[in-house]
Amino acid sequence: MILFTALQLPSRLTQxxxxxxxxxSGARWSPPEKLHITTAYYGEVDDDHAEALDFELARHPLPGFELQLEGAGHFGHMEPHALWLGVKESPALLRLHEHCKHAARRAGVKMDKRKYHPHLTLAYLKSTTPLERVIAFEKRLSRFNCAPFLVDEMILFSSHRKARGGNLYREEASYPMLITSG
Structure with a gap:
């Protein structure tokens, strides 16, 4: 099964x-229930390694933290293929990503070596999507900025391919974070 860990959004932000x-035009917008910020993508993982990964992710709870979304952009150079919202620089989120990588290594799960670029995918684009619409969208959202929100849980999801439309996500495990009062 394909596994990834992610942060879900508060409902007010999802709206x-x-x-x-x-x-x-040509955008396949992510539905509200699929909006998330990926913390690590593990790819295809067998059941034994998935169980070991779950154990390693749960072993050392991390502290909760605040996160904020800002700006917009796209992936793909000559042909944009996805629109995204950016995540404001967050040392705590980078520590969480490193935690996920170390857990995967201890569980024997080989992760992709690509540089981590925290974002929230808004839409996947058809090859026929007009570039001027992508540019206009990015200009409109270039100053997007949401209020900070509390991250107090990370979710392990499995992704299952469907014959049509986007993949089906299923929550496999939840990892609460430690919340300390200041």
Whole structure:
């Protein structure tokens, strides 16, 4: 099965995001229940390694932290293939990503070597999507900025391919974070 860990969004933020998902023909917008910030992508993992990964991720709970979304962009150079919202620089999120990588290594799960680029995928684009619509969308959201939100849990998801449409995500495990009062 394909596994990844991610942070879910508060419902107020999900609503704010779905309100801006418009104005780009050829975009397949991510539905509200699939909006997330990936902390690590593990790829295809067998059941034994998935169990070991779950154990390693749960072993050392991390402290909760605040996160904020800002700006917008796209992936793909000559042909954009996805629209995203950016994540404001967060040392705590980078530590969480490193925690996920170390857990994968201890569990014997080989991760992709690509540089971690925290983001929230808004839409996947068809090859026929007009570039000028992508540019207009990015200009409109270039100053997108949400209020900080508390990250107090990470989820391990499995992704299952469907014959049509996007993949089906299923929550496999939840990892609460430690919340300390200041």
């Amino acid at each position: 704010q995001i779905t309100d801006v998902q418009r104005g780009v």
